[in-house]
Amino acid sequence: MISSQINPHSPAQNLPSERSFGLLFALVFGILGAYAHYKNWHQYAVIASLAFSVLLLPISFFLPKILAPFNRAWFWLGQTMGKIVSPIVLGIIFFVLLTPIALIGKAFGRDVLKLKKRQVSSYWVERNPAGPAPESFINQF
Numbered sequence: 001m002i003s004s005q006i007n008p009h010s011p012a013q014n015l016p017s018e019r020s021f022g023l024l025f026a027l028v029f030g031i032l033g034a035y036a037h038y039k040n041w042h043q044y045a046v047i048a049s050l051a052f053s054v055l056l057l058p059i060s061f062f063l064p065k066i067l068a069p070f071n072r073a074w075f076w077l078g079q080t081m082g083k084i085v086s087p088i089v090l091g092i093i094f095f096v097l098l099t100p101i102a103l104i105g106k107a108f109g110r111d112v113l114k115l116k117k118r119q120v121s122s123y124w125v126e127r128n129p130a131g132p133a134p135e136s137f138i139n140q141f
Contacts, residue, residue, distance in 0.1 A: 015071055015072065015075050016071065016075075017064070018060075018064035018065060018066075018067040018068050018071050019060050019061065019064040021060075021067055021070070021071040021074065022056050022057075022059055022060025022064060022067045023056075023057075023060045025056055026053045026054075026056035026057050026060060027053075028053075029049050029050070029052045029053035029056065030049075030050065030053035032049045032053075033046050033047075033049035033050035033053060034050075036049055037050075
């Protein structure tokens with residue numbers, strides 16, 4: 001199996017511990033329940049969220065192996081979403097940001113790499129101010 005592929009049924013993965021997974025979700029559901037109470041959401045949503053948070057705490061400390069399949073499923077979901085979302089976001093950045101900048105530069109004749117043919121006696125670029133002395137390059141390796 002390629003190391004970048006995630007198999008949720010494979011035991012040998014760099015997953016977070018089940019205890020830290022359970023504690024994280026207990027915290028998340030606790031914050032969600034508090035926020036739901038603050039925003040006056042439906043009372044069942046508040047009770048369910050806080051109850052789930054309180055239920056996860058002892059499970060995380062005393063029976064963390066129960067959370068193993070949920071931990072693997074959550075990890076797999078994150079990896080799968082990363083494989084889908086990352087190319088989309090990078091494509092948007094490329095086509096919305098970089099491509100217009102390049103087209104505008106091309107329209108104004110910008111030649112950053114100096115690839116256009118020029119009628120000059122030498123393609124040597126004079127450095128001003130001058131770089132380090134040639135003697136400083138002795139025994140580089």
